[in-house]
């Protein structure tokens with residue numbers, strides 16, 4: 001039977017706007033009001049109650065994209081992550097987290113949870129055995145992030161859902177890298193899907209926001225915590241995010257295509273030792289990627305061969321800028337050991353498989369030929385310098 005649900009592009013463009021009844025404008029009017037006349041005691045509109053007209057409208061779009069009943073918006077990805085984790089854990093509870101996680105999530109867990117008397121464990125790896133052996137009697141939540149940053153390793157989402165359901169454990173996923181365009185974890189049994197909307201949902205490097213999608217019951221529980229912690233998103237940014245999300249499906253699909261082409265091109269380059277991209281047959285999780293993802297994202301990590309210097313290479317790039325963040329329409333590049341993973345000891349980095357030559361490329365929507373030309377001239381520059389040294 002064919003589903004009546006609109007396709008991803010149509011949801012992005014049409015679902016969940018605020019209707020302009022008065023002037024019939026094409027876009028959502030922006031309600032900046034922080035004060036609303038009350039109709040009855042049940043409906044009190046207020047920005048920190050997460051129920052202003054623009055917030056409610058955009059949440060409908062996000063919920064439908066994630067195949068969730070409801071969604072909530074936050075002021076940052078970390079507001080979404082921290083509020084959601086705290087909503088499901090009480091003193092004496094335990095949370096199992098995947099070994100490799102976004103740095104901010106790792107810091108939140110390791111610096112804050114003790115204060116609430118909440119226990120946590122990180123898994124040794126990504127396998128079923130790794131997760132099962134980390135589960136304890138008081139485990140209430142399993143938290144995963146797939147694909148993970150920066151090596152683009154995957155966790156089997158269905159395996160996690162099954163393992164957790166058998167034990168009555170709630171599952172959360174950080175779905176930022178994949179986006180609902182490439183991966184809908186709730187369809188695979190995950191309870192709660194979390195986003196840094198600062199990345200692909202925003203997509204233009206000009207918004208800080210977060211989002212959570214889940215069942216009505218789970219969103220109610222997160223809302224109860226969210227109104228106390230107060231991490232709501234300003235309505236102006238909600239409005240900007242709605243504008244961004246209208247093009248999310250076409251942006252992300254273009255980024256998927258460009259990234260796959262760049263990954264294949266890099267794999268053949270003599271100065272590249274290794275490419276990490278789940279859409280490549282050489283990636284250890286290629287089969288799993290085909291099973292649980294529709295596209296393989298715009299992020300490609302690769303290792304320069306030992307003879308090439310990452311600093312000189314990234315400096316030589318002209319079109320592709322060095323940047324801490326990712327997922328914009330413009331391509332950016334970063335050296336994990338100099339930025340995101342700078343504070344880790346060399347031993348810890350090598351345990352996580354992060355080599356000195358590793359670079360993380362966030363592929364934008366430029367023409368492939370221009371990206372390749374930029375990479376080619378930068379590779380030429382580093383190989384000339386090597387030649388001079390000899």
Ligand SMILES: *Cc1c(COP(=O)(O)O)cnc(C)c1O
Pocket residue numbers: 076077078079102104145149174176177195196197198199208209210
């Ligand atoms: C950026 C990011 C976050 C945190 O989001 P902010 O908007 O910076 O708070 C969380 N998870 C992942 C995977 C991210 O890339």
